[in-house]
Amino acid sequence: MDLPQGFHSQGENLVDRLVKSLYGLKQQSQHDHSLFTKHSKQGTVIILVYVDDMLIAGDSLEQILETKTALQNAFKMKDLGELKYFLGIEFARSSKGITMHKRKYALELTSEAGLAASKPANTPIDINVKLTSRQYDETIKDKVYIEEDPLTDQSGYHRLIRKLLYLTVTRPDISFAVQTLSQFLQDPKKSHMDVALRIMRYIKKQPGQGLLLSSKFRNEITEFCDADWASCPITRRFVTGFMIKFGDSLVSWKSKK
Structure with missing residues (x-):
């Protein structure tokens, strides 16, 4: 990537830090290093990689197909079509949504x-x-x-x-x-x-x-949380649990001492 016009480097051995994502530049998630995203004016493409398995999603079918073509030109890969099974999780579609089980x-x-x-x-x-x-x-x-x-x-x-x-x-x-x-x-x-x-x-x-x-x-986030005070008979610590829903979909939960 070249420096923008009018910007002068402070030295030959220095690098520039990217503070904000640029259009068309893939970004690696700081929360999950196997998750990559690409934002452009045409839409957003999300790629999840686990060893030799890859999951591609996005809000533009054209951008998804373009991403698949670019990956196939660079790597030997097999397109399995619509998602039905991934890492032991089965996916079933209906008018109500997508069920993961x-x-x-x-x-x-x-x-x-x-x-x-x-x-x-x-x-x-x-x-x-x-x-x-x-x-x-x-x-x-x-x-x-x-x-x-x-x-x-x-x-x-x-x-x-x-x-x-x-x-x-x-x-x-x-x-x-x-x-x-x-x-x-x-x-x-x-x-x-x-x-x-x-x-x-x-x-x-x-x-x-x-x-x-x-x-x-x-577009609404709902959170539920509860704690059972001193319920652990060994340490007398409390056990807490929470769940977070985005709209009608459960997206995060945990039970922890």
Whole structure:
């Protein structure tokens, strides 16, 4: 890129810092370095890259086709057409909008856990359960804590929690339960594995549940937040959760201690 007319460099070994984006110049997102955008008078094109997979979107079909042609001239690539499957996420279109779900992933995970013939659960976790690194004996009046033996196969618990974490990308309804179980990766017990399997039985009830990106445009951001004071029985820290909606579409959420 050449310097604009009338601008003189202060030295040969210096570079110029771009403060504002220029039309036609691709920009790398500061929040996600695999996300690129290009703004022009004809429209905006957004490119998301993950290893050898690429997702192209924009508000101008002409600009999208032009971008595809430019990429095909520079790299060997295969055009798979309209988006239906990307990084384990399935996309379904309707008059209501675009639904993102992981039905195939959820069914495979349920089968892998050996719960294909199990009875589905109505909730991911019992609200009265307070998981700790120890469990108490309810037969004793003062609820004396007793030590639980660790799981024999701790690696199995680790794998299951990792896969459940990936499932939360389209299932915010299990975020709280999964973040709770993630706190016991270092020394999981049988009680923790029982709750993890309950989450799987809950997923089995509706494996295709996901997120709807509404086709109705409403330029409004709505936020919901809640906190449960000192609810963690181990550290007495509070657990907070939030969700952010753009129009009728859920775009961000989190559950965190």
